[in-house]
Every structure is written in structure tokens, then in C-alpha cells.
Amino acid sequence: MYKLLFACIFLSVTGVTFGQTKKSSSFIDEEIRIPVPKSELYVRMRGNPNKPLIINLHGGPGGYSGIDIKLMGPGLESHYLMAWLDQRGCGKSPVSSDSTLLNVSQYIEDLNIVVDTLISRYHKTKINLIGTSWGGMYGFLYVLNHQKKVGAYACVDGKANSQYQNSSLIEHELRLIEKKLGQNPSQKERETLLAMQEDLQRIKSSNFEKFYLDVNRIKHEYPPKLGFNAYFADTSKIISTKSILADSALLTLMKYSPKEYLAIGPKAERVNRAFRNNPDYNNMNIEPELRKVKIPVSVIQGEKDYVVGIKHAHLIYDALTDLSPEKKELHIIPNTGHVPAIENPVILNEILNSFFGKHAVD
Structure with a gap:
């Protein structure tokens, strides 16, 4: 079954039109591992340490961050310090030996440890967040629990109401x-x-x-x-796992050997099964809680995203009732499905840079 999940979570694309990230004396590329209860989390730090820090929350549950470095990194790393986080049991983070810790409350605790660690390590006052798909809900859950630590949040094809x-x-x-x-x-x-x-x-x-x-x-x-x-409005953008494994430059960028990359599929299955067989997760609805959000939020969704439902972005935007029009944005990207970083990276890059250019906190 993990092969099916692997096909939807781990995707790449040819012809991404972002410019290459310009390396300079202020550009860093560091791999760090942050201890959390009974495990540790892998974080790849790339970008300018003198700029605002943005933590990327990948999708899933069970996704990984490596491909986001290829898809979103070139448009962001020149302007921000990006933290590409692999969630518990995912990507280059270790397999979770205790499946009872694969749950929402533990993930919030994990992220808070990451936030505190990165704020201290890179001398920041706050962090900023990007959350995609499941990461979109994850980001809102963190904001609702630790809002004072977050400057601004971009929710990309995320959800707030699982029902x-x-x-x-x-x-x-x-x-x-x-x-x-x-x-x-x-x-x-x-x-x-x-x-x-x-x-x-x-x-x-x-x-x-x-x-x-x-x-x-x-x-x-x-x-x-x-x-x-x-997932996709344009299915020609989907390429196979075989094609990813044949792309040595991509594997090098992500710092994966072919064997390591194949290992994340079974890890994805383990994480996804734990979450998906939990009725509390499957029925989670934080829509009423979004009225408590006071930080700037950008809500972004593909026009033809059937995974979360094509009106989910409108639902989220309307639920952010305490935010003035100056502090919340709604962007529907035309002819795009659930993965705008693949189908429409240039538009997504423009939205993210405009939003964080106005609202990111250092």
C-alpha cells in the first residue's frame, strides 16, 4: 500500500521556472538534528541567516521536505532563511519506533521544540510558517497554541475542516x-x-x-x-518515482542516495496509517477556532484542488474573522490542483514573496 501513498506524496516536475538561488557569503546550507521525545527531527537550513526565518511544513501526514527545496527553495532562499523540516517519522527524520507518538498533539509539541531551538540558534525573535496540505492544518494548529512565536503564516492548499x-x-x-x-x-x-x-x-x-x-x-x-x-489539473506534470531516482542532480540537492529515497515510502505508510486510522484526526475541525488567529495569514489554493475541496480556501479565509483585510489574503490559482509548487511555481513564488515581504517578522 505504501506505493500508492508514495505516488501522491512524493512528486517532482521537470521544467520548473524559478531562477537558481544565488549563493553569496551570507548563504548557508546546514543539516541539523533536533532532539524531541523518543526521537529527533531532521532540518535542512538554507538561505540567508540575516533574513526572517520561515519553517516549511510539508504535507502528508507522511510527506517529506526534500522535494520542496527543489520546488520552492529557489524562489525563497535568497530572501529568507528557510528551515526545511522533516516531521516525526518522515523523510530523513528517524522511523518512529513508537506509533502512539504519531498524533497531532505530539506533532505540535515537536514543532514547538524546533521553533525554540531555531529561534535560539539563529537569534530570531519569531518564526514564520508555510504549511502545505496537511501542513496547512498543522500550521494553524501551531499558531492556535503558540501564536506569540509566529510572525506570519502562509497556508497552501491546506485544510481546517476534515469533515x-x-x-x-x-x-x-x-x-x-x-x-x-x-x-x-x-x-x-x-x-x-x-x-x-x-x-x-x-x-x-x-x-x-x-x-x-x-x-x-x-x-x-x-x-x-x-x-x-x-491532485492535479495537469497530469502531465506528474513524474514517476523512477524518474526522480534517475535525476542524480535532484537527489544530490536533496542529499538522498537512491536507497535512502526509497526508504521514505515505507516510513510514509507508517505515519499515514497511524493518522488515518485515528477518527479524531479524520474528523478534526478547527474552523471555529480560526477566529482566534491574529497574525497575518495568506490562504492559497489551486482552483481544481479536489483533495481538500475546491471551496476550502474560502472556508478558511471567511473563518479568520478577527483579521482585517490588510492582514489576510485569499489567492485561488487558476488551472491548478493540489500542488501549485509543481503546477504553477512562478505564481506561488510571487504570492509568497509578496506576502512575506510585507509581513514576515525577523
Whole structure:
């Protein structure tokens, strides 16, 4: 099963149009490991240490940060000190020997240790955050618990309401099934559609208690049968794990050997299974809590992101009721799915640099 997760979490792209990060005497590239309860976390520090510090929170749960250095690093590292963090059990952080620590509250504690360590090490007053996908919710959870330590936050295709996320994708698929059933399909296709319809209704009424296998069905197995991709508007941007492994320059940039890179797939499965088989995580809804957020926030989403639901960014933006229009932004990137860093990196770079240029705190 980890191969399925690997396909969605670990993606690369050819032809990224960011300029190369300009190296200077003020550019650093350091690997550090930060102790946390019963483990340690890997952080790659790249950029200008004299500029505001931004911690990147990758997606998943179970993703990794290495590919973000390729996709977002060139547009940010000249202007900021970037901390590319691998979350507990992910990427170049060690396998989590205790799966009971793969949970939201432990991840918040972990991130707070990272924040305090980096503030002290690099002599900052606060940190700033970018969170993508699951990292988008993770970032908001941290802000809600430790708001005084954060200067500004950019949420990229993140979520705040898991119930909306899950139901939105299922409802989209059920609508597509109804449409296809009304187009006089063959008997075999009709049976397939009716079986999917029945299974989606089961999942919808399950309360998402044991969701690990089901979430792979609704995100990966059923969409191609229904004529869409939940993650990408332009599926030509997806390249295989094999292609990543053949890209020696990318592996060198990420500091992975082929063997190390292949090892992150099983690690992703372990982390994702622990989270996805937890009904509290699957039904987490922090939308009402967002009224407490007082720091500047940029909410960014691809127009055709079916993974979190195409209106999720609007939901988040509207829930930030204590922020004036000067302190919150909403950006919907056209013809883009769940991964704008791959499908539309130039626009994403412009949004992030404009936002943090105005609001990042050093």
C-alpha cells in the first residue's frame, strides 16, 4: 500500500521556472538534528541567516521536505532563511519506533521544540510558517497554541475542516457517477459504477474511523475511473518515482542516495496509517477556532484542488474573522490542483514573496 501513498506524496516536475538561488557569503546550507521525545527531527537550513526565518511544513501526514527545496527553495532562499523540516517519522527524520507518538498533539509539541531551538540558534525573535496540505492544518494548529512565536503564516492548499474535505471529494465522485449512469453505459460499466456508488456511500456513513484504505480509494483508485485526478489539473506534470531516482542532480540537492529515497515510502505508510486510522484526526475541525488567529495569514489554493475541496480556501479565509483585510489574503490559482509548487511555481513564488515581504517578522 505504501506505493500508492508514495505516488501522491512524493512528486517532482521537470521544467520548473524559478531562477537558481544565488549563493553569496551570507548563504548557508546546514543539516541539523533536533532532539524531541523518543526521537529527533531532521532540518535542512538554507538561505540567508540575516533574513526572517520561515519553517516549511510539508504535507502528508507522511510527506517529506526534500522535494520542496527543489520546488520552492529557489524562489525563497535568497530572501529568507528557510528551515526545511522533516516531521516525526518522515523523510530523513528517524522511523518512529513508537506509533502512539504519531498524533497531532505530539506533532505540535515537536514543532514547538524546533521553533525554540531555531529561534535560539539563529537569534530570531519569531518564526514564520508555510504549511502545505496537511501542513496547512498543522500550521494553524501551531499558531492556535503558540501564536506569540509566529510572525506570519502562509497556508497552501491546506485544510481546517476534515469533515468538509472528506465529504467534498466523495460528493464530487457521487455526482460524476450519477452523470455517467445517465449516459447509457454498458452493463459492465454500469455494474462498476454502482459498486463504486455503494462503496462511497459506505465510506460517507463510516464516520471515517478506519480511513487509511478508504482514503486511498477516494483519492487514487476511483478518480481515474471517473475521469479526473484529485491532485492535479495537469497530469502531465506528474513524474514517476523512477524518474526522480534517475535525476542524480535532484537527489544530490536533496542529499538522498537512491536507497535512502526509497526508504521514505515505507516510513510514509507508517505515519499515514497511524493518522488515518485515528477518527479524531479524520474528523478534526478547527474552523471555529480560526477566529482566534491574529497574525497575518495568506490562504492559497489551486482552483481544481479536489483533495481538500475546491471551496476550502474560502472556508478558511471567511473563518479568520478577527483579521482585517490588510492582514489576510485569499489567492485561488487558476488551472491548478493540489500542488501549485509543481503546477504553477512562478505564481506561488510571487504570492509568497509578496506576502512575506510585507509581513514576515525577523
